[in-house]
Amino acid sequence: MSSGVELIQANAGHRSVPENLLQLYIHDFSELVPLDADDDGRFSYNDLSLYGSDASRLAFLAKLDGKLAGFVPITRISEPAGDGDVFDMTEFFVLRRCRHRGIGRDLAEKVWLRCPGRWQIRVTANNVAALGFWASSIAAFTGRTAERASFESDGKAWHLFRFDSHRSA
Numbered sequence: 001m002s003s004g005v006e007l008i009q010a011n012a013g014h015r016s017v018p019e020n021l022l023q024l025y026i027h028d029f030s031e032l033v034p035l036d037a038d039d040d041g042r043f044s045y046n047d048l049s050l051y052g053s054d055a056s057r058l059a060f061l062a063k064l065d066g067k068l069a070g071f072v073p074i075t076r077i078s079e080p081a082g083d084g085d086v087f088d089m090t091e092f093f094v095l096r097r098c099r100h101r102g103i104g105r106d107l108a109e110k111v112w113l114r115c116p117g118r119w120q121i122r123v124t125a126n127n128v129a130a131l132g133f134w135a136s137s138i139a140a141f142t143g144r145t146a147e148r149a150s151f152e153s154d155g156k157a158w159h160l161f162r163f164d165s166h167r168s169a
C-alpha cells in the first residue's frame with residue numbers, strides 16, 4: 001500500500017539538503033559502527049561532492065505532505081565482467097519521526113521502479129532493523145524471498161541483497 005511519499009531527484013537547487021540529512025543518517029549509524037564527529041561537530045562523508053557532478057550517482061529526497069521524510073543516494077556501478085550495470089543502494093534513510101509507517105518500503109519501491117535493473121544492497125550484519133526491513137521489502141516487491149549473501153570487509157560482517165527490479169515491476 002502506498003504511503004503517499006513523493007520521490008524527488010535532488011539537484012543543485014536543493015543545495016545543502018542532502019548534506020544535512022546525511023549528518024542525521026551518519027549520526028544514527030554511529031550507534032552501529034565506530035564513527036566519530038570531527039572537531040567542528042560534523043561527520044565527514046567523502047563522496048557527497050560526486051552527487052551532481054558524476055553521472056553514475058543520483059540522490060533522491062522523499063517528501064510526505066510537503067515535509068522531508070527521507071534521503072536515498074544511489075550509485076550506478078559498471079560490472080567489470082561486462083554483465084551490465086548494477087544499482088547500489090549507497091545509503092537509505094527515513095527520518096525518525098516517519099519510521100514504522102510503511103514510508104521506507106514505499107520509498108524503496110519508488111526508487112526501484114524509477115531505476116529499473118539489477119540492484120545490490122549492502123547491510124552491516126549488526127544493523128538488525130535494516131536487515132529485517134530489506135528482507136521484507138524486497139520480498140514484498142519481488143514476490144520472492146530475497147537472495148542474500150554474506151561477506152567480510154575491513155574485518156566487519158556484511159550481508160548483500162541482490163535482485164532485479166526490472167523483472168519485478
Ligand SMILES: CC(C)(COP(=O)(O)OP(=O)(O)OC[C@H]1O[C@@H](n2cnc3c(N)ncnc32)[C@H](O)[C@@H]1OP(=O)(O)O)[C@@H](O)C(=O)NCCC(=O)NCCS
Nearest residue numbers: 092093094099100101102103104105123129130132133136
Ligand atoms: C531501516 C529504515 C529505512 C526502515 O524505515 P521505515 O520507514 O521505518 O520502514 P517501514 O515502516 O517501511 O517498514 C517496512 C517493513 O520493514 C520491516 N522493519 C522496519 N523497521 C524494522 C525494525 N526496526 N526491525 C525489524 N524490521 C523492521 C518490517 O517488516 C516492516 O513491515 P511491518 O511494519 O509490516 O512489520 C529506517 O529505520 C532507517 O532509516 N534506519 C536508519 C538508517 C538505516 O539503517 N538505513 C539502512 C541502511 S542499509
